[in-house]
Amino acid sequence: MSIKTLPQTVDRSGPAPWQDETTMDSKLRRAPDAEWVLMFRLGLSRKRIAELVGAEPATVGYHLVIARRQDPGLEAEHLASARTKSRRSPVDLARMQEIISWVTDEGRFPRDRSGDKGERSMARWLSARRREAAEGTLDPAYNQGLAHVPGWTGTHREMADEARWHDRLAELAAFLEEGHDWPRHHHYDSEREHTLGVWIHTQRYKRRRGDLEPVKVNLLDTTVPAWQTGRTRGRPPRR
Structure with missing residues (x-):
């Protein structure tokens, strides 16, 4: 007796052929990835971005295709940045992006008096960039990238005020x-x-009025806890 071969069924539970792997794994990046787009905007090539982030060039290219559709001016910015050849190396730009990602994830700026060595290093890096911005000497690549950090953009005077704010916080913590x-x-x-x-x-007055930026409230909370309460009663006896 002959055995009739049944037709093979197609498993439609998996992804469609046109779906990119980045849309299937929730642990992977959602396209277009903001970090990769920023690096491309700053003049890095698809291949160089892939090398820095440890991804396949085709995956980075897929993200950039979507980004170009969403922002028609992206390609022109990329070419302009590539032509200017910023004096900052890809390693410098990758360091900047690492710090931007940290600030975004933590919802605050790194503290220069943190117990974590890496966080202190990031705080010193940002402090140096704030001073350069206040002096008008900040590298264009840093200026473009840090514009994505909440509270970073502003005039030279505003940048100087921002740098002074962080200096005062460090001085208070030391005090x-x-x-x-x-x-x-x-x-x-x-x-x-x-x-x-x-x-x-x-700072307390601004907090009560609701005029103090959330990122600064968070930074005060983590650096000098109980700052809103302050003194309780009197002054402790001198030693």
């Missing part, structure tokens, strides 16, 4: 670590205490 109570803006013992007292008083 407290030396064993001092919260600084006062009245009846102070030194100009240093007065300066820090006025600054933290201003």
Whole structure:
């Protein structure tokens, strides 16, 4: 008796042939990936991006095709950046993108007094870029990339104010670590205490009014906990 061969069934539970692997694995990047698009915008080639992020060139190319459709001006920006040949190396740009991703994920800027060595390194890097921006010497590649960081963009004066804010926070943290109570803006013992007292008083006032940016509230919470409460009663006895 002959055995009739049954037709093979097609398993339609899997992805369609046109689907890219990045749309199938939730652990992979959703196209177009913002980091890859930024690197392309800054003049890096598809191949170089793939080398830096450890992805297949075809996968990076797929993301860039979608990005070009969404932003018709992307290709022109890429070519202009590639022609200018920024003095920053691909390693420098990759470092910038690493820090941007960290800030985005954490919802705050890195602290220069963190117990984590890597976080301190990122904080120093950002501090240097803030000063360059305030002086008008920030590299164009950094200027374009850091524009994606909330609270980064602004005039030179605004950038100088932003750098000063972070300096004051670091000074306040050092003041407290030396064993001092919260600084006062009245009846102070030194100009240093007065300066820090006025600054933290201003931050508390802005917080109560809802005028303090969430990223700064978060940074204050993590760097100098209880900053909104301040002194409880009196001043501890001098040692």
